[in-house]
Amino acid sequence: MLGCGVVGSQVARLLREQADELAARIGAPLELVGVAVRRPNRHPDVPVVEVIGGIEPVRTLLLDALRGGKSVVSANKALLAEDGATLHDAAAAAHVDLYYEAAVAGAIPLLRPLRESLAGDRITRVTGIVNGTTNFILSRMDATGSGFDEALAEATALGYAEADPTADIDGFDAASKAAILGGLAFHTRVTAGDVYREGIGDVTAADIASAKAMGCTIKLLAICERASGAVSARVYPAMLPRSHPLAAVGDAFNAVFVEADAAGSLMFYGRGAGGAPSASAVLGDVVAVARNRRNGSRGTGESAYAALPILPMGDVATRYHVALDVADRPGVLAGVAGAFAEQQVSIQTVRQEGRGDAATLVIVTHSAADAALAKTVDRLTGMDFIRGVASVMRVEGMPGE
Amino acid sequence: MLGCGVVGSQVARLLREQADELAARIGAPLELVGVAVRRPNRHPDVPVVEVIGGIEPVRTLLLDALRGGKSVVSANKALLAEDGATLHDAAAAAHVDLYYEAAVAGAIPLLRPLRESLAGDRITRVTGIVNGTTNFILSRMDATGSGFDEALAEATALGYAEADPTADIDGFDAASKAAILGGLAFHTRVTAGDVYREGIGDVTAADIASAKAMGCTIKLLAICERASGAVSARVYPAMLPRSHPLAAVGDAFNAVFVEADAAGSLMFYGRGAGGAPSASAVLGDVVAVARNRRNGSRGTGESAYAALPILPMGDVATRYHVALDVADRPGVLAGVAGAFAEQQVSIQTVRQEGRGDAATLVIVTHSAADAALAKTVDRLTGMDFIRGVASVMRVEGMPGE
Numbered sequence: 186m187l188g189c190g191v192v193g194s195q196v197a198r199l200l201r202e203q204a205d206e207l208a209a210r211i212g213a214p215l216e217l218v219g220v221a222v223r224r225p226n227r228h229p230d231v232p233v234v235e236v237i238g239g240i241e242p243v244r245t246l247l248l249d250a251l252r253g254g255k256s257v258v259s260a261n262k263a264l265l266a267e268d269g270a271t272l273h274d275a276a277a278a279a280h281v282d283l284y285y286e287a288a289v290a291g292a293i294p295l296l297r298p299l300r301e302s303l304a305g306d307r308i309t310r311v312t313g314i315v316n317g318t319t320n321f322i323l324s325r326m327d328a329t330g331s332g333f334d335e336a337l338a339e340a341t342a343l344g345y346a347e348a349d350p351t352a353d354i355d356g357f358d359a360a361s362k363a364a365i366l367g368g369l370a371f372h373t374r375v376t377a378g379d380v381y382r383e384g385i386g387d388v389t390a391a392d393i394a395s396a397k398a399m400g401c402t403i404k405l406l407a408i409c410e411r412a413s414g415a416v417s418a419r420v421y422p423a424m425l426p427r428s429h430p431l432a433a434v435g436d437a438f439n440a441v442f443v444e445a446d447a448a449g450s451l452m453f454y455g456r457g458a459g460g461a462p463s464a465s466a467v468l469g470d471v472v473a474v475a476r477n478r479r480n481g482s483r484g485t486g487e488s489a490y491a492a493l494p495i496l497p498m499g500d501v502a503t504r505y506h507v508a509l510d511v512a513d514r515p516g517v518l519a520g521v522a523g524a525f526a527e528q529q530v531s532i533q534t535v536r537q538e539g540r541g542d543a544a545t546l547v548i549v550t551h552s553a554a555d556a557a558l559a560k561t562v563d564r565l566t567g568m569d570f571i572r573g574v575a576s577v578m579r580v581e582g583m584p585g586e
Numbered sequence: 587m588l589g590c591g592v593v594g595s596q597v598a599r600l601l602r603e604q605a606d607e608l609a610a611r612i613g614a615p616l617e618l619v620g621v622a623v624r625r626p627n628r629h630p631d632v633p634v635v636e637v638i639g640g641i642e643p644v645r646t647l648l649l650d651a652l653r654g655g656k657s658v659v660s661a662n663k664a665l666l667a668e669d670g671a672t673l674h675d676a677a678a679a680a681h682v683d684l685y686y687e688a689a690v691a692g693a694i695p696l697l698r699p700l701r702e703s704l705a706g707d708r709i710t711r712v713t714g715i716v717n718g719t720t721n722f723i724l725s726r727m728d729a730t731g732s733g734f735d736e737a738l739a740e741a742t743a744l745g746y747a748e749a750d751p752t753a754d755i756d757g758f759d760a761a762s763k764a765a766i767l768g769g770l771a772f773h774t775r776v777t778a779g780d781v782y783r784e785g786i787g788d789v790t791a792a793d794i795a796s797a798k799a800m801g802c803t804i805k806l807l808a809i810c811e812r813a814s815g816a817v818s819a820r821v822y823p824a825m826l827p828r829s830h831p832l833a834a835v836g837d838a839f840n841a842v843f844v845e846a847d848a849a850g851s852l853m854f855y856g857r858g859a860g861g862a863p864s865a866s867a868v869l870g871d872v873v874a875v876a877r878n879r880r881n882g883s884r885g886t887g888e889s890a891y892a893a894l895p896i897l898p899m900g901d902v903a904t905r906y907h908v909a910l911d912v913a914d915r916p917g918v919l920a921g922v923a924g925a926f927a928e929q930q931v932s933i934q935t936v937r938q939e940g941r942g943d944a945a946t947l948v949i950v951t952h953s954a955a956d957a958a959l960a961k962t963v964d965r966l967t968g969m970d971f972i973r974g975v976a977s978v979m980r981v982e983g984m985p986g987e
Contacts, residue, residue, distance in 0.1 A: 199848055203708060209891040210773065277783050286703060292849035294695075294703030302687060302695030304611050304877075305869020307604060372611065430855060433834060447600055447866035448693035450854035454831065455849065463850035468706020476705075480759075482883025485874075490610040 186220045187246060187307040192260060192287070193220065196463035206467075240264050241579045244271070251275040251283065256478070258470040260287035260463055266361035266377035269368065273469035273487035282477055282484050284470035289362045290439045291441055292462030292567060293455040294469070299369045299443070300485055307446040308370040311409040312581065315362040317437030317457045318353035318387050318404040320401075321345045323393075323422070324435045327402050332390045345437050355384035356420040359407045366441070367409035373493040375409070375418050382455035383421035395508050395547065395576045396424045398538075402432050406581055415496040421579060424506050429582040499556030504533075504583065506549050508575040517570050521546060524564045528557040545575060587621045588647060593661060593688070594621065595747035596865035597606045597872075608869075612881070625935045641665050645672070652676040652684065659871040659881070661688035661784045661864055667762035667778035670769065671790050674888040683884050685871035690763045691716055691840045693863030694856040700770045700844070701886050708847040709771040712810040713982065716763040716837030718858045720786050720806040720944040724823070725836045726793075728803050733791045746838050755878070756785035758822040760808045768810035768819040772893040776810070776819050782899040784822035794907050796948065796977045799939075807982055816897035824978060825907055830983040900957030905934075905984065907950050909964060909976040914945035918971050922947060925965045946976060 186193055200207070200217050208214040244264055247257050251274055259265065265272065265288050276283035286296050290313065299308070314320050318340060325336040337354070340346035352358045360380040367375040385405050396403050401424040410417045425432050430452050434440040439457025444450055456462040477484050511517050518535065525532050531551040538545045550558065562577055588592055601608070601618050604846055609615040645665055648658050660666065666673065666689050677684035687697050690951050691714065692904060700709070726737040738755070741747035753759045761781040768776040786806050795802050802825040809817045826833050831853050835841040840858025845851055857863040878885050912918050919936065926933055932952040939946045951959060965977055 195848065199706060203706075206708065206773075207706065210889050292846075293852060294699035297703050298695035298699060301874055302698050302870040303866065304873035305600060305608065305871075306866040307606070307607065333980055372607075430834075433831075445693075445866060447596065447862040447869075449860075449863055451694060451854075451855045453852075453854060455852035459850075461848040462850055464709040465846060467703065468848075469703040470706075472705040476886055477883070480883050482878070482881050486875055488611050 186217060188191060189220045189222045191460040192467065194464040195317070195460040196467050198470075199464055199468050207472060210472055212354075212479050213475065215471065215475060231247070240267060244268060247272060248275050249383070251279050251281060254279050254281060255358040256282035256474040256483075257284075258467055259283070259285045260467055261285070262288040262358070262365060263362040263377070266364035268376075270374050277486050280483055281475045284484070285365075285485075286470050287463045287466035289365050289458065290441055290453070291455070291457040292454045293441065293457065293467075295441055296369060297452050298453070299366070300488065303443070303445055304485075304488075305449065306448050308443060309411055309446060310444040311366050311370045311441060312431065313362065313366060313407040313439070313441040313442065314404055314431055315407045315432050315439055315461070316353055316356075316359045316405060317439060318346045318350060319356075319359070320434065320439070321404060321437045323385060323388065323403055326388070326390065326393050327397075330390055330393070330472045333386065333388055337453045340580045354386055356382045356405065358505070359405060359420045363407035363409055363418045363420050363428075366407065367416055368489065370409055370443075371411050371414055371416050371493055372488045372491040373418060374489050375495065379418055379495045381419040381501075382422070385422045388422050389576070391508075392576045392578055395506065396578070399546070399549070401426050401580070403578065404431060404434075408581065410501075411493070412496055412502065413500070414475060415494045417496040417498075417501045418500060419501065420479060421484075423579040425582045426584070432581070467560070480531070485535065499554060499559075501555045503555045503558065504550050504551045504580040505562070506576070506578045506580050507565070508577075509548070509565060510572040510575050511544050511545045511546050512570040512572065513541050514570070520568060520570060521548070521565065524568065525550065525561050527564065528561045529553065530557050530561050541584060548581060587618060588644065590621045590623045592861040593864040593868065596861035597868050598864055600869050608873060610874055613880050614876065616872065616876060629848045635667075640829060641668060642704055645669060648673060649676050652680050652682060655680050656877040657683035657884075658685075658867055659870055659875060660684070660686045662686070663689040663759070663762040663766060664778070667765035669777075670766065671775050671890075674890070678887050681884055683875045683878055684888075685874060685885070687871050688864045688867035690766050691842055691854070692858040692860065693866045694840060694842065694854045694858065695867075696842055696854050696858045696872045697766070697770055700853070701889065704844070704846055704849065705886075705889075707849050709844060710812055710847060711845040712767050712771045712840035712842060713809040713832065714763065714767060714840070715805055715832055715835050716767075716808050716840055716842065716858060717754055717757075717760045717806060718840060718852070719747045719751060720757075720760070721835065721840070722838045723755075724786060724789065724804055724806065727789070727791065727794050728798075731791055731794070734787065734789055741799065747926050757783045757806065758950075760806060764810055764819045764821050767808065768817055769890065771810055772812055772894060773889045774817055774894040775890050776817060776896065780819055780896045780973070782820040782822070782848035786823045786983070789823050792909075792978070793855075793977045793979055797979070800825070800907070800950070801829075802827050802981070804979065805832060805834075805835075809982065811902075812894070813897055813903065814901070816895045818897040818899075818902045820899060820902065824982040826983045827985070832983065846987040900955060900960070903953045904955045904956045904959065905951050905981040906959045906963070907948070907977070907979045907981050908966070909978075910949070910966060911976050912945050912947050913971040913972040913973065914942050915971070919947070921969060921971060922949070922966065925969065926951065926962050928965065929962045930954065931958050931962050950981060
């Protein structure tokens with residue numbers, strides 16, 4: 186085992202405590218022959234020592250293991266999202282297994298269902314809440330009306346956010362997971378760099394209030410979609426109707442909503458992080474690898490035959506919610522509607538809130554190319570009767586489109 | 587393929603429509619070489635004919651297939667719950683696969699996660715809404731306040747209930763699924779006959795109102811639990827707090843809530859029935875079997891090493907909600923409390939509703955042996971100051987016990 190931190194120590198504990206049960210399930214005992222840790226003096230009782238962390242030297246270590254005929258179980262989402270292809274190729278060449286259930290949504294059995302249970306179906310869309318830190322923050326903002334900074338401070342105090350929360354807040358963690366999900370769901374290869382990404386740092390209490398006014402909540406969503414013969418993979422905060430099953434996923438929980446041609450809508454829900462939940466996923470993979478080995482076989486390998494191109498974000502069909510502080514005088518609505526029409530964006534609803542200096546126009550569009558929506562917002566900000574853009578947010582999961 | 591009804595016809599359609607994709611995923615084409623149907627004149631375009639249905643002769647046909655070295659994919663929950671052991675033994679002896687993802691909760695990938703993803707963890711409890719018909723009926727009763735008969739009529743009119751709804755309403759269907767889930771979750775064998783079973787036919791509008799008054803809804807739950815070195819498998823309607831993730835599962839949807847030592851709480855949600863969803867599950871299994879065959883291997887077989895005894899229902903720890911129409915006079919509460927104390931049942935809350943002739947005493951107990959709770963209710967019905975027992979319902983999923 187490489188590493189013995191929050192997850193590794195739990196894996197070691199489960200291996201010890203459930204030794205008899207695991208042996209019965211596999212038909213042979215599991216033995217942990219060594220643990221490699223970065224700071225050996227922190228683990229005086231552990232015999233094997235090695236240095237690991239980040240992308241390298243882990244990649245090299247795992248490639249050496251795979252090429253040496255060892256199956257690998259990993260929870261390293263960053264590495265798998267950046268260069269999973271190299272690892273998969275090495276595993277296939279050596280006829281060994283490469284499993285990484287813990288890399289996405291912790292304990293939730295998700296990758297195996299995607300690559301095995303749904304292998305006879307055609308997945309059309311995967312929408313996930315896959316980062317617990319940001320879900321905790323957005324849930325708090327929704328529950329208390331507090332601003333982002335306040336909710337982040339609370340998350341930090343409670344241990345839900347790390348000292349440097351950039352990877353979570355800016356969506357890098359969710360983007361890695363989106364890359365892994367998109368690849369598995371659509372039988373293609375997606376890297377973290379292919380994923381369009383916006384974090385939650387700019388979500389305001391006003392955005393949350395706007396969302397509430399239309400029966401929505403705001404969630405950081407990782408979305409993978411098959412469209413126009415390509416794959417779209419993207420991460421951003423979006424408004425989601427409260428009636429959507431993902432809307433009720435609160436605190437630091439994760440959930441992934443899968444839409445498939447035949448299966449319809451499915452949702453997988455559970456703890457996305459933490460030592461014990463991640464260890465459960467790691468051990469599930471270890472048992473699978475061990476069973477395969479007993480069987481003289483290997484499990485389902487990578488299935489990336491589709492080799493789909495990545496759809497640029499500008500071409501992705503999305504819907505926008507736009508709240509504009511406007512001058513309350515005749516012709517304003519016509520001017521606003523004209524700006525949308527100019528970009529061929531169709532408006533679903535317009536609602537004026539307040540009068541006079543407090544007049545706000547709230548627009549929800551039908552779905553249109555993201556680039557056209559972005560251009561429309563740019564155009565609106567320059568118009569003289571628009572006093573300000575109060576809120577711009579994508580809308581996902583609305584029925585009737 | 588044996589049978590070509592609602593599910594079979596969808597399997598045939600998917601096999602045809604996705605032929606290229608499936609071949610790419612497996613590495614070899616899938617060919618449907620024959621279909622056996624009961625009434626060949628209904629399927630003039632199908633070349634192979636055979637009669638099937640119920641437990642027999644399907645069991646014989648599947649055993650012949652397994653013994654002949656054919657892997658089997660089945661959606662027959664009744665057969666698997668009654669005599670899965672014989673089928674599993676035959677599959678193991680012939681070194682072939684026996685998969686049946688579609689038998690429980692239709693399209694929801696559930697059995698594979700239980701037998702593979704969670705193989706490194708210790709599952710403590712599985713609580714499922716696994717019957718769409720009864721969930722639709724209870725959801726309607728909850729939403730409209732209607733009685734059972736009215737809701738059943740609506741379900742029948744909408745096609746959610748069969749002409750003879752006995753198997754659904756009386757919990758037989760859910761009991762078969764509970765048997766399968768209990769066996770997989772606890773590495774043991776559970777048959778349909780081992781499952782304690784109560785249907786929803788006696789659930790009244792008054793029960794639903796009582797549930798609402800304490801922030802609960804009523805769901806038909808299939809529960810499998812490891813307790814006292816044994817397995818409890820049971821199906822009954824129970825009150826469930828609205829804050830529980832299963833409480834929001836409405837209409838004909840299914841969901842299964844799994845609790846495990848390391849993974850914590852997980853939930854799997856989706857469509858539990860219908861041709862296309864079930865076909866998705868069947869085809870996922872077919873792809874798995876085909877991949878194994880290409881690999882010269884077989885997948886995870888049955889894991890029933892634990893051979894746990896079945897806990898009798900009387901010994902199961904449950905909680906009761908009891909609403910009693912009582913005479914409104916001094917000493918009544920003392921008498922009621924005495925009846926509970928006599929059976930060593932501890933009361934969590936007592937609430938009096940109404941006065942005089944309309945006085946009702948609502949009691950929620952702590953958890954106690956089911957037999958003790960049942961005896962307490964028997965004892966209460968005989969007491970002179972009790973005018974009637976308005977509602978008795980088990981309570982599940984309450985925090986704080």
